[in-house]
Amino acid sequence: MGYTLLRTILEDQALQVGPSPEAEDQEVSKDPTRAMPLMGHLTELRKRVTYSAIVIVVAVIACFIEKKYVFDLLMYPLKGTTYANQKLIALDAIEPFMATLKIAIYAGLLVSLPFLLYQFWAFTLPGLYEREKKSVIPYVGLSWLLFVAGVVFGFLIVLPTGLKWLLNFSKGQFTVMLHVDAYVSFISLFLLAFGAVFELPLIMMLLAWAGIVNYKKMRKWRKYAVLMNAVIAMVITPSQDPISMILMLIPLLVLYEFGIWLSLLVYKRRERRRAERTLPAVAKEPQLPEAGTATGA
DSSP, rough: OHHHHHHHHHHHHHHHHOHHHHHHHHHBBOOOOOOOOOHHHHHHHHHHHHHHHHHHHHHHHHHHTTTHHHHHTTTTTTTTEEEEEEOOOOSSHHHHHHHHHHHHHHHHHHHHHHHEEEHHHHHGGGGSHHHHHHOOOOOOOHHHHHHHHHHIIIIIIIIOOOOHHHHHHHTTOOOOOOOOHHHHHHHHHHHHHHHHTTHHHHHHHHHHHHHHHHHHHHHHTTHHHHHHHHHHHHSSSSSOOOOOOOOOOHHHHHHHHHHHHHHHHEEEEEEHHHHHHHHHHHSSSOOOOTTOOOOOE
């Protein structure tokens, strides 16, 4: 479904700003996989899936072997609290192993994410025009960078502040014991949410690319976006204290403005290509003789 949507957007853009059909035929990728039969595509897909599975397994095994380092990294958000030097609690004999395996899987997927994205686009790019490839490749790289930036920002800045507030809440009335499975699940979902939220600029650019909205409407809706971002910050932060919400709200507002800027670039690029297509057509129009000019002897 995602590939179909992307293909539709690219074709729509080609109809609006692309060159003539003859030029498009010359732009078709010469990669033989574009002309592959169905079995050829299935073979290529199986190869990409196999490569991805091998890398994931290797990354998970490596993270499992280096579990001490991974656990130390996982406990970083507790730094500065009374729980920094405490061990996580397991309720049965198998839970430490299962929790370690879950952490290794999450860490392995995060480490192998660039390679997985490369394999996905290595499979789909041969079926695109050269012009489409130039549009897609920067989008993929930026999507990965924004996702990692969201994970790092949430892990290093927002999560320590939120956990410190939660663990100190009604400390005199409760004794908090950190269960390993609950703690790992909480950290993982929290970082996944931050990584997804940081994709906001690319979603806005994709909507502008598809012609659904433009940068002018996004600017007009800015006050509603501030309210919506405040609600999102309140929902995904681990605590409802003002500091954590502000730390989440500020990057969301910056990302929204970044999305408007990307949408403006899409608009300018589309208008420039439209002008480039219009000028040759105007130049080919026959020039009418001026009034009063003799047309012949």
